[in-house]
Amino acid sequence: MRRDAGPFAPPSEITRLRAERPVSPMLFPDGHEGWLVTGYEAVRQMMADTRFSSRQDLGIIHVPYETPGMPVQTEPSPQTPGLFVAMDPPDHTRLRRKLTGAFTVRRMQLLEEQIVEIVERQLDHLARLTPPVDLVQEFALPVPSLVICELLGVPYEDRATFQVNSAKFLEKDITLEEKIGAYGAMSGYLAELVTRKRAEPGEDILSDLARHDDLGIEELTGIAFLLLLAGHETTANMLALGTFALLENPAQLAELRADPELMPNAVEELMRYLSVADIFYRYASEDLELGGEKIAKGSTVVVSLLAANRDPERFEHPDELDVHRKARGHLSFGHGVHQCLGQQLARIEMRAGFGGLLRRFPSLALAVPAAEVRLRTDMNIYGVHALPVTWTQGSVH
Ligand code: HEM
Numbered sequence: 150m151r152r153d154a155g156p157f158a159p160p161s162e163i164t165r166l167r168a169e170r171p172v173s174p175m176l177f178p179d180g181h182e183g184w185l186v187t188g189y190e191a192v193r194q195m196m197a198d199t200r201f202s203s204r205q206d207l208g209i210i211h212v213p214y215e216t217p218g219m220p221v222q223t224e225p226s227p228q229t230p231g232l233f234v235a236m237d238p239p240d241h242t243r244l245r246r247k248l249t250g251a252f253t254v255r256r257m258q259l260l261e262e263q264i265v266e267i268v269e270r271q272l273d274h275l276a277r278l279t280p281p282v283d284l285v286q287e288f289a290l291p292v293p294s295l296v297i298c299e300l301l302g303v304p305y306e307d308r309a310t311f312q313v314n315s316a317k318f319l320e321k322d323i324t325l326e327e328k329i330g331a332y333g334a335m336s337g338y339l340a341e342l343v344t345r346k347r348a349e350p351g352e353d354i355l356s357d358l359a360r361h362d363d364l365g366i367e368e369l370t371g372i373a374f375l376l377l378l379a380g381h382e383t384t385a386n387m388l389a390l391g392t393f394a395l396l397e398n399p400a401q402l403a404e405l406r407a408d409p410e411l412m413p414n415a416v417e418e419l420m421r422y423l424s425v426a427d428i429f430y431r432y433a434s435e436d437l438e439l440g441g442e443k444i445a446k447g448s449t450v451v452v453s454l455l456a457a458n459r460d461p462e463r464f465e466h467p468d469e470l471d472v473h474r475k476a477r478g479h480l481s482f483g484h485g486v487h488q489c490l491g492q493q494l495a496r497i498e499m500r501a502g503f504g505g506l507l508r509r510f511p512s513l514a515l516a517v518p519a520a521e522v523r524l525r526t527d528m529n530i531y532g533v534h535a536l537p538v539t540w541t542q543g544s545v546h
Contacts, residue, residue, distance in 0.1 A: 156524055157394055157423060158468060159455045163187055167456050172440035175451070183449035184442070187456035189463035189480070191440040196484040201431035201450055203487060204228060205235045231371015234379070234487060237434075241486060244372065247361060248490060251300075251354045257493040260300070261501075264494075267295050268501040272509050280539035281516035289388035289536070290381070292502055296494070297380030301373065302353025303342065310338050315378045319529045336370050339377070343369040376491075383426055384495050386525070386532025388502045391419045393522060393536055395503070396515055398470045405472050406507055415472040416499045421479035422470050424455035425531045429483070454480045455531075512541040 164187075166173050171188025186192050195201050228236055233244040250256070271292050278287060294312065298305040317323060317331035343359055344366055350356035355373055358364060364372075395402045405415050429452050437444045444450065458479045459467040482489035489495070506513065515522070516537035523534040 156519070156522065157390075157397075157470075159453065159459055163453055163456045164459070167460060171460075172442040172444075174442075177449070181449070183451065184439075184444055186439065186450060186452045187460075188440060189457040189460035192452045192454065192457035192480060193484050195431065195439055195450065195452060196429075196480070196487070198437075199237055199486060200434050200437055202237050202434045203235055203241070203431060204237055205430065205432075229371055230365065230367040231369065231373075232375055233372070234375055238486060244368070245486075245490065247358060247364070248354075248372070251357065252490050252493065254493050257497055260494075261497050263299070264296055264497050265501045265505075267299070268292055268498070268505050271295070272505050276509065276545045280542070281537045282539075284392060284536040284538045285385070285389045285533060286535070288502075288506070289392070290385040292388065293381040293384035293495075293498055296498055297377060300353065300494075301355045301376055301380075302346065302351055303355070303373075303377060307338070311335055311377055312381075315382065318378065319382060321527055321529060332374075335374055335377075339373045340366055340370045343373055379489075380491055380494070382530050384498050386425045386530050387420065387423065387495070387499055389536045390423050390425060390532045391499070391503060392506065392513075392538070393515070393519075393533060394419060394423060394470060395507075396513070396538075397519060401470050401472050402507075406511070409504060409508070411472050412500050412504050413496070414474070414476070416496060416503065417476040417479065418470065418472055418474050419499070419503075420481040421458045421464070421474075421476040423531070424458050424479075424481050426481065427453055427455040427531055428529065429454065454483070509546045510540045510544075511546075512544045514539055 166185065167187035171186065171191050173185050173187070175183055175185040177183055186195055228240065231244065233241045236244070271288055275282065275287050290312075294308060295305055297303070298308070303311070314331040314335045318328060343355055346353075346356045347359040347366070347369075350359055354376070355369070358369055358372060395405070401415075405411050431450045431452070433444045433446055433448045433450060436446050439450075458464070458481060461467050463478070464474070464476070482492040482495075516539040522536060525532045525534055
């Protein structure tokens with residue numbers, strides 16, 4: 150979906166629908182009928198209800214109807230082993246349970262020091278460069294990528310393999326064959342890695358999982374793929390688009406610089422305001438009612454988290470970025486059984502990432518006019534392709 154109302158706002162067509170009919174019938178490009186959910190309450194209710202199934206052929210690696218050659222799906226299809234984001238309970242529960250211990254608030258707090266160290270090292274690297282530089286390549290992408298590699302025990306040196314291929318899954322205009330090819334390359338690499346970890350486990354999350362005898366190599370590979378993909382693209386785009394949004398809202402940026410204690414709150418607000426992971430699909434496993442509309446069994450239902458997070462019925466002046474706002478309750482990490490497993494990790498990365506960047510680069514500025522920043526309207530995770538930034542040399546701490 151294109152954002153025609155500026156780099157940060159939902160498309161006007163979506164906001165109009167939200168006001169008129171928050172659960173609206175929609176026609177997919179292939180002529181198939183489904184539903185689009187844009188109101189906060191309806192989105193929240195739908196995500197809490199597992200009768201709106203998450204089961205999708207090939208799970209997160211495709212977007213139904215948008216991918217040329219992808220068949221219409223109106224009933225459960227075979228599941229890709231390990232991709233629990235595209236499963237329903239009890240299959241989903243069985244796999245997610247194996248990971249909850251690794252991602253608790255407490256475990257993440259213990260890792261905080263290590264994450265801050267990764268961020269600071271990347272900031273040292275940035276400070277050595279001569280501006281202008283691309284913040285995406287030099288900071289926003291490496292930080293979450295280094296962190297998730299460290300946690301999972303994936304060699305960062307191998308990133309050429311997984312970054313190129315994982316970016317492919319998020320492109321909208323890509324054929325089914327290309328997606329399957331990219332998945333094949335990633336899963337081949339990861340299958341080898343988890344097989345090695347099963348033989349010689351180390352101190353990392355994939356090794357811990359490999360110690361579970363009831364998980365097969367295919368399942369381990371699917372889990373590794375999901376964590377690696379979910380763990381860096383989303384946070385990277387939040388860091389880059391969030392920096393862009395702050396630079397475009399200088400009064401808010403000044404308040405945040407003046408009071409770094411505001412950072413945890415500001416991170417929640419940036420998550421709400423930007424909603425980089427916007428569009429999610431479910432399908433009705435039985436006849437259901439949502440927001441007063443009757444949804445027939447087999448219907449595909451699309452939600453826009455961005456539209457929900459900008460719903461004036463839930464948030465006052467929703468289109469303003471306000472670092473003081475109580476934004477908790479936003480739906481940017483999803484809701485219900487699939488709510489983001491990595492949210493504590495993402496929060497720590499963003500607090501350390503934005504915090505370090507603002508502290509060490511007090512003169513940070515865009516190096517091109519805002520209108521020239523290349524937006525990711527062609528990708529399923531929103532953000533910027535590149536963010537050229539500059540600073541006054543000598544002002545860096
Ligand atoms: C699920 C967003 C960071 C791992 C989700 C969902 C959303 C989301 C909206 C729900 C999907 C659904 O209901 O179908 C984000 C955003 C992030 C972020 C915006 C960054 C700012 C991370 C990180 C990890 C991660 C760092 C690290 C491992 C996962 C996993 C799931 C998930 C494994 C699937 C959970 C399940 O199906 O039970 N995320 N995420 N995410 N996220 Fe995140």
